[in-house]
Amino acid sequence: METLRFLLKKLIEDRVALLGALLILLLIFTAIAAPFLATFPEDIAEFHPPNRLIAPDGTYWFGTDRMGSDIYSRILFGARITITIAIIAIGVSVIIGVPIGLVAGYYHTWFSDLLMRTSDIFLAVPQIVLAIAIAQTLGPSIENIILALSATYWPFWTRLVYAETRSIQKETFIEANIALGASPIRVMFMHVLPNISSSIIVRTTIGMGGTILTAATLGFLGLGAPPPSPEWGRMIAESREFLPEAWWYATAPGLAIFLVVMGFNLFGDGLRDILDPRIRRSVRHDE
C-alpha cells in the first residue's frame, strides 16, 4: 500500500508519464464503452454504399469509408482488437519468457547456454520479419497474429530476466536462502522473481507499445483479421486507393495508433525512472 502511494505520488509529479497513463486509460475506456460511445455501432458489419467516402461532418465525425461505414465508430471498436492482441500476445510472451530466463539465469550449466542461444536465434531475426513469416503461413486472422507475436516476442523477457537473475544471485539474501536449504524453485519464484519484478513491469509496459505497432503493421500488410474487421492497420491499407481525395480515411486510424503507442512509451519511460533509477529513459521498444 505504501509503495503504491509512493508510485502514485511520483507519477503525478511526472507530467509526461501521467499523460501516458491517461492515454492508456482512454484506450481501455474506449474499448469497454465502444457500443455506447459509437454513433453508428452497427457499421462494424453493415455497409451503406450510398454514403461512401463522405468527408468529416456533424453526422460522420471522422468521415466514412469505402463501404459507407462511419470511421469514428469503427475506430472505437478497433480499440478492442488492439488491446486484445496486445494483452494476450504480451501475456503469453511473459509467461513463456520469464520462467526460461529464471532457469537459465539460476543454473550455470550447458542447459543455460542452450536456452539463451535459442532465444538469441529468435532475436537474430527482426521481430516483424519472423512475425510476417509465421502469420503468413498460418493464414490471416487475429488468433494467428497473436500467435506470431507471442512466438517472436518472448526472448526479450528471457534476456532481461536472465541478466537480472545473474546479477541478483550474488546478493547475500539469496545465498543465505540457499544455505538455509530453500529449494531452487522456491528461491527462484519467492526471492529472485519479486526482486526483479520492477524491471519486468517496465519492460512489459514499453513492450505493449511495440507490440501494438507490430500488430498494426501486420494488419496493414493484410495479415490481420479479414475485412470487414475494424482493425486500424487494415483501415489504413484500405484508404490508399482513395488518396488524395479521401484524406480523412487514413488520418483517424493512424492517429489512434500513434496516441496509443505514445501512451505506453511515455508511461513506460516514467515507470522506469521511478522503479529503476539506474537506467535512464527507454530506447526503442523492440531493441
Add this chain to the structure above:
Amino acid sequence: MRLLVLIINRFLWFFPTILGLMVITFTISHVIPADPVAFVAGDNATNEQIEALRAQLGLDQPMHIQLFHYIINLARGDFGVSLYTLRPISEDLASRLPATMELTIVSVLVSTLIGVPLGVISAIRRNSFLDHVVRIFTVSGLAIASFWFAILLQLFFAMELDWTPLQGRTSGWGPEHVTGFFLVDSLLSWDLSELRAATLHLILPVTTLAFPAMATIVRFTRAGVLNAMNSNYVLYEEAMGFPKRVIIWKYILRNALIGTITQIGLIFGILIAGAVVVEAVFDWPGLGYYAVQSIIQSDYNAIMGFTFVTGVLFIIVNLLVDIAQVFIDPRET
C-alpha cells in the same frame, strides 16, 4: 589473450545460430495448413498432376529427409523456386538486394548525421526549450507507424505539393547497371538526369525510414553524453581548467559515441524491419517489396527465402558489431 578468446567464441557461435535459423524457417514453412502444391497447380489440376508437382518440389518425403535437403540447399545458396513464378528465389533476392541496401545505407547515414549532433546538443542544453522540442520529436519517431507516416508524406509532398515523386526508384529506365546502387551507377556513367531522379525518389522513403532510427540515435547519444558528463575523468578535466568546448567535443563525445556505434546492429534491425513496409508503400523494388508481393501471392517459399536472407544479414551485422565492440571498448566485455 582474453580478447582473442572472446572473438573466437563469437565466431564459433555464428554457424549454430545460422543452423538454428534454418530450423526455424523450416519449421514455419512445413506446418502450413494450406496446401501450397494445390495452389501452384491451379484449380483445374488433376490429382496426378498435383502428386507429380509435389514429388518435383520434394514435398512427398519424410520430414527429417526434407529438413536435411533443406539445410544442404540453403547452405549452397539454393532457396528453391518461387511457387508463383517458378523462378529461383536466390536470383530474385539477389537482384533486389541492391535496392534495399541503397535505401538502408542512405537512411543510416542520414539518421546518424542528424541524430548524433541533436543528441549532443540536447544533452548539453538539458531541460532547455530545444531539449524539450527534441524530446517530443524523438518520442513521436518511436510511436508513429511507419506505413502511416509514409502515406502522410506521400499525401503532402507528392500528391498535394508535387515536390517529390510518388513512388518507385526512378522515372526513367535507371542508370547503366554496374553495382545496382542507382546513386553510384548514375555517377559512374555520369548520367545527371538519372542521378537527380534517383535522389528525388530517395527523399520520402529515406525520411520515413530514418525517422525512428534517428530517434533511437538521439536517445542513445543524449544518454551517453549525460553519462560521460558526470564521470570522474570529466570532473578531473574541468578541475584542470580544460576549455569546456574541448572537453565536450573531444573527450565526452568520443566516449558517448561508443554507445551509439554499438547500437548500429539494433538500428540496422529497425531499418530492415521498416524497409518491408516502406518499400510496400513506395513500390520500392527491394527485398521488402518482394516479401509483400509474396505475402499477397501466398508464396511461402519466397517468404522463407526473404526471412532467411534477412536473418543472415542481421546476424552478420551483429557479429561485426560485437567484434567491433571488443576492440572499441574492452571495458564492456
